[in-house]
Amino acid sequence: MRVGLFIPCYVNQFYPQVGIATLQLLEKFGCEVDYPLAQTCCGQPMANSGYESLTGNCNELFTKNFSSFDYIVCPSGSCVLHIKEHLHSAKDRTAATAIRRNVYELTEFLTDVLNVDRLQAAFPYKVGLHQSCHGQRGLHLSQMSELVAKPYSKPERLLNMVEGLELIELDRKDECCGFGGTFCVTEEAVSVKMGKDRVRDHEAHGADYITGADMSCLMHLQGILKRQGSKVQVKHIAEILNAQ
Amino acid sequence: MSNSNHHTDHATLAEKFNRDEARVNWHDETLWFIRQKRDRAAWSLGNEWEPLRETASAIKAHTLSNLSDYLQQFEKAAQQNGITVHWAADGEEHNRIVHGILAKHNATQLVKSKSMLTEECHLNDYLKEKGVEVIDTDLGERIVQLAEEHPSHIVLPCIHWKKEEIGELFHKHLGSPEGVIDPSFLTNTARVHLREKFLTRRVAITGVNFAIAETGEFVVCTNEGNADMGAHLSDVHIACMGIEKLIPKREHLGVFLRLLARSATGQPITTYSSHFKKPREGQEMHLVLVDNGRSTQLGREDFRNSLKCIRCGACFNTCPVYRRSGGHSYHTAIAGPIGSILAPNLDMRQYKDLPFASTLCGSCSNVCPVKINIHEQLYQWRQVLTEEGYQPKSKTVAMKAMAATLSKPSLFSIAGKWGRKVMGLVPGLVSNRLNPWYKQREMPAPPEQSFTEWYKQNRKGGKS
Numbered sequence A: 001m002r003v004g005l006f007i008p009c010y011v012n013q014f015y016p017q018v019g020i021a022t023l024q025l026l027e028k029f030g031c032e033v034d035y036p037l038a039q040t041c042c043g044q045p046m047a048n049s050g051y052e053s054l055t056g057n058c059n060e061l062f063t064k065n066f067s068s069f070d071y072i073v074c075p076s077g078s079c080v081l082h083i084k085e086h087l088h089s090a091k092d093r094t095a096a097t098a099i100r101r102n103v104y105e106l107t108e109f110l111t112d113v114l115n116v117d118r119l120q121a122a123f124p125y126k127v128g129l130h131q132s133c134h135g136q137r138g139l140h141l142s143q144m145s146e147l148v149a150k151p152y153s154k155p156e157r158l159l160n161m162v163e164g165l166e167l168i169e170l171d172r173k174d175e176c177c178g179f180g181g182t183f184c185v186t187e188e189a190v191s192v193k194m195g196k197d198r199v200r201d202h203e204a205h206g207a208d209y210i211t212g213a214d215m216s217c218l219m220h221l222q223g224i225l226k227r228q229g230s231k232v233q234v235k236h237i238a239e240i241l242n243a244q
Numbered sequence B: 001m002s003n004s005n006h007h008t009d010h011a012t013l014a015e016k017f018n019r020d021e022a023r024v025n026w027h028d029e030t031l032w033f034i035r036q037k038r039d040r041a042a043w044s045l046g047n048e049w050e051p052l053r054e055t056a057s058a059i060k061a062h063t064l065s066n067l068s069d070y071l072q073q074f075e076k077a078a079q080q081n082g083i084t085v086h087w088a089a090d091g092e093e094h095n096r097i098v099h100g101i102l103a104k105h106n107a108t109q110l111v112k113s114k115s116m117l118t119e120e121c122h123l124n125d126y127l128k129e130k131g132v133e134v135i136d137t138d139l140g141e142r143i144v145q146l147a148e149e150h151p152s153h154i155v156l157p158c159i160h161w162k163k164e165e166i167g168e169l170f171h172k173h174l175g176s177p178e179g180v181i182d183p184s185f186l187t188n189t190a191r192v193h194l195r196e197k198f199l200t201r202r203v204a205i206t207g208v209n210f211a212i213a214e215t216g217e218f219v220v221c222t223n224e225g226n227a228d229m230g231a232h233l234s235d236v237h238i239a240c241m242g243i244e245k246l247i248p249k250r251e252h253l254g255v256f257l258r259l260l261a262r263s264a265t266g267q268p269i270t271t272y273s274s275h276f277k278k279p280r281e282g283q284e285m286h287l288v289l290v291d292n293g294r295s296t297q298l299g300r301e302d303f304r305n306s307l308k309c310i311r312c313g314a315c316f317n318t319c320p321v322y323r324r325s326g327g328h329s330y331h332t333a334i335a336g337p338i339g340s341i342l343a344p345n346l347d348m349r350q351y352k353d354l355p356f357a358s359t360l361c362g363s364c365s366n367v368c369p370v371k372i373n374i375h376e377q378l379y380q381w382r383q384v385l386t387e388e389g390y391q392p393k394s395k396t397v398a399m400k401a402m403a404a405t406l407s408k409p410s411l412f413s414i415a416g417k418w419g420r421k422v423m424g425l426v427p428g429l430v431s432n433r434l435n436p437w438y439k440q441r442e443m444p445a446p447p448e449q450s451f452t453e454w455y456k457q458n459r460k461g462g463k464s
Helices: A009-014 A016-028 A044-054 A056-066 A077-086 A093-102 A106-113 A133-138 A154-159 A188-204 A215-228 A237-241 B002-007 B010-017 B021-044 B046-065 B067-080 B091-104 B116-120 B123-129 B139-146 B163-174 B183-200 B226-233 B250-264 B294-299 B304-308 B314-318 B336-346 B363-367 B374-387 B393-407 B409-425 B436-440 B451-458
Strands: A002-005 A032-034 A071-074 A103-105 A126-130 A209-212 A233-236 B084-088 B109-112 B133-136 B203-206 B210-212 B217-222 B236-242 B272-276 B284-290
Touching (some): A002 A016, A009 A215, A009 B409, A009 B451, A016 A032, A016 A071, A016 A106, A016 A237, A044 A056, A044 B374, A044 B393, A056 B393, A071 A077, A071 A093, A071 A106, A077 A093, A103 A106, A106 A154, A126 A154, A154 A237, A188 A215, A188 B010, A188 B021, A209 A215, A209 A237, A215 B436, A233 A237, B021 B046, B021 B250, B046 B067, B046 B304, B084 B091, B116 B123, B116 B236, B163 B183, B203 B226, B210 B250, B217 B236, B226 B272, B314 B336, B336 B363, B363 B374, B393 B409
Parallel strands (some): A126 A209, A209 A233, B084 B284, B109 B203
Antiparallel strands (some): B210 B217, B217 B272
């Protein structure tokens, strides 16, 4: 099984350890992983700002980079959702269609494709799971509190396989953190307030760490935690699932 | 308050709202409480809930696809029932029609129950200019009216008011004793005040929640009975409705009545769901059917579904942005997520900011009882606003630069490397007051190596 590793642009630049953990995790499970070096960004920052019209080159580049894989895996629900919903290629429509179908967020790939039911990982801390909206409501990584439907959670299921890890309950288990791409600067006041409220929920329930499947949400929460001088830290779910 | 909001944008108004954090917390928690009530009400129907939403959505889709036919069927049936039917192309015509009816009866006073349509058309302001006194009889609406504001929420018009403030307002305007904040006492004060209005006003305006094409009747849902009180005591009843309020048959009504109050407030049904079919003897009954941009919206394929809205307000209560920015920050009659996809249809220039007043979290679409894909339409409106040239030039320039960098892997890697280096060496360059991120958040610490650099060093055969 040939897996193309798709690392979000900001993770590449600011959180290389998340990329490393993702790669090592996939290799542990026997995937043949390749990381196309010419990758940049999925184009979401432009698209969500109203400039999907400017994402043509990003789309072509993405299609070219990832057309030769059985699966494309990425440690971000948000970037994967963008590719699934908006990747188009004028040069190679077939490849773009295949990519949209074969692109997976990391926890859904581990759950649905690799059928992981055991992990060799230990993380002896109290952990709060932050559901990123795009991963949850977009990719259905877990059930949404608005719907009258049976609960499930792919990230929670995986976290529960980690030795010593204690998942904490939250008052609002799937409220948005307020990152929202450019929203975090264009609507700074509301964005920060939303983030502060998420942080408070995790802190009130005794979290040592906040984790999630999207580093962008965690980057925003981390910025707030640091400014507040909080002891709570953020860690991407790939790092926890890969923790020894 | 909101009257003067027309020249500024959501972000600015939301920032103002956020200066009182304790109040934001209170506002957020009050609305979250209603969202939780909604959840419990939905779960109380168990497996019926999601199919009910699906059914409602399908009925509305069918109705919208055949709107012209159903409107004509409705008009005919209503006329046969003795209702005078009027058609208004826009808010201005709607207001003129209402005023015409009032003038015919030499009426200079009236009572009005809640109607977001009349808010949308700015009827109160129009009639005030013509010397007509309008008394809003919905308690929440009366409160904002006394305060010379507009509703901040379509179902809970004064949700932004605390009981202490209402006590003060009633003391000033309705003569309740100073310092009294007991909700039942204040409600009774309003009841006594409104009773006199009901008994003396000869004209009543109501909104319409559902109009039934088959029978020519319309249904008005309230919790206070104020629509009934006004309509039944009046000589002239004027009902105002948007043309999208139609449903084909009476048998479809149950689907919507079961969804409406559960979604809105978590009640099984509104206290009053009153059917109006014909005028009582000696009474005149008028119905004003208003387009005001709805036909245009119907013609916009990506946005057509927004006309399914039954104005329950569930998307307001669940919206994490609405809860923390308040209804007036949307500077439009219908705020919240649904307002943000309706308003640009009416005026792109004035409401170009609203589709961006969202993180696209998608919670709105999940609570919507008629399954409007609200967050997808917000995304789509952003694209339209760009195409139509309503984005600031500076943003377009920045986005083009970003797109150019991200199109070239070599440029991206150089920009990333230099960016990280500069951030490390001169943190003040980004960690300063001009950077909105930094105002209340720390920047991430730039690492030595990017993932790409690490990969080149640690894994062979990296594909380029």
